[in-house]
Amino acid sequence: MATRSLPILLLILLGLLVANLMFGAVSLPFKHIIEGFQVGNANYFTIHEYRFPRTILAMLVGAMMALAGALVQGVIRNPLASPDVLGVSHGAGLAAVFYMTFFPSADISWLPAVALIGSLIAALMLWWLCGQHSSTIKLAITGVALAALYASCIDFLMLVKPLEINNALLWLTGSLWGRGWNQLAMLLPWLLLIPCALWLAKPLNLIYLGDDSAISLGVKASTLRLVSLAIAVGLTASCVAICGPIGFLGLVAPHLTRKLVGGRHQLLLPSTMLVGAILLLLADLAARTIDPPIELPAGIMTAIIGAPYFLWLLFRTK
Amino acid sequence: MSLSTHNLSVGYHDKAIVKQVNLSIPEGKIIALLGPNGCGKSTLLKAMARILSPMEGHVQWQGKNLHSIASKKLAQQLALLPQTQPIPEGIKVKDLVAYGRSPYTGFWGRLNRQDQLIIDSVMHETGITELADQLVSELSGGQRQRVWLAMTLAQDTPYLLLDEPTTYMDLSHQVELMHLLRKLNKQGKTIITVLHDINQAARYCDHLIVMKQGSIITQGSPDSVLTQTLMKDVFSLNAQIHRDPIAKTPMCVVE
Structure with missing residues (x-):
């Protein structure tokens, strides 16, 4: 079953890619989508300039956030951990909103770097508060509290600087609205982190068995932990720089995938990327089609599913 | 040494x-x-x-x-079997034992014929062959201990x-x-x-x-080490040392 789920997930992903191109404020039949890629076609703008880059972006961001979640859950062996739950996403968001509010004319292409600094600070903050050997629940609760703190800082910034509110507001809940080729180009270099993460599949299997066994099997446990968390922070920051903090994706996707394909990272990491992409494409599709032409942010859709899931996990963890 | x-x-x-x-x-x-x-x-x-x-x-x-x-x-x-192990989720017995081959495999952890032979033999020796396709998380404590031992032995x-x-x-x-x-x-x-x-x-x-x-x-050897004074000094126990009737090794019986 485990190995068969990879092609099934791929098929679902393909179906959703087509669906995201077809449906929206205006529904287009499949034939018009193919034509929409030709310059001068009536649907060229809708398809090529609007829906296509956005769909690809949703796929990549979903995959990267899920991958970041799988890395974090893998090295700290904590099912409640993920960059969004631990406040890393909101840390990146706060840094980005701060940058946009105080330097409104600054170059937007610096956003990923700014978000990276924010998420690094958030990660260090958590480390400083919890230490290396804190319990599952303590880490998760501290992370959630920090995330709430960062979110309220974002609110505060928007209250004192109401002029820039529109930009920041779009950010807050995590949205793919208005994202296109420019953002896609911004994300491109960060895709290099994906092969780096896949390279770690084997040692990630071993560190999941506990540090003692991992070291005995030849893994440098503390180095692996540091490298994995750094890659996860990089993946998160680059996604947040583009869509804002999209909640719970990094938590739910790896968890579902583990149930689906098991815990071997050679299969888990690629599968979790597919599941993450599927979830965000679904969320964005729902966000665009529930009440057209009004669009809900995709982050609200993921939170509606993710928050109860998180609570369920929290109560299940002893 | x-x-x-x-x-x-x-x-x-x-x-x-x-x-x-x-x-x-x-x-x-x-x-x-x-x-x-x-x-x-x-x-x-x-x-x-x-x-x-x-x-x-x-x-x-x-x-x-x-x-x-x-x-x-x-x-x-050197291979170590730690005292306590976490219970890994979603890992099958045969996968866990195969992790013992990690020091010999390449970066993706692919197993060759010899790896597979060693895995089969240690699973047989520890009596877990029939558990191969079960999830480690679903085993009893004793079974799990044998699976971990098998992984340690697979390290060869x-x-x-x-x-x-x-x-x-x-x-x-x-x-x-x-x-x-x-x-x-x-x-x-x-x-x-x-x-x-x-x-x-x-x-x-x-x-x-x-x-x-x-x-x-x-x-030292069990005979030279196990004495009444040692039991008293180290474990604070009054014990007698007798001979195991079958193995003829020293045996301590607490008074």
């Missing part, structure tokens, strides 16, 4: 639990580390498995400082370090394990194991090392 400690102090959070221990592990034997709770036997074992870094002194492996040896190379020489190292391997096992599996250790020892492995049961150690091990408060009190 391949494995030795030199003036070794090691512990947790700046507090030394093992204090200035000099020890040479006799090669080709089954060695038991004994002593009351908190005496440092597990800590010493972990230091010899390079899980813990020394605060003072060092551990030597074939004349070199243990921590200066490439970790993958060393993993082909000349030295085996075991931290209370009989925990969670019922009596028949404990006996099976001790017989398996003897068999592995005959094949040339040096085995160092922390044990709680002194009689088990006296019956199945060649060399006993007794610790108290971070120091080695005495070591």
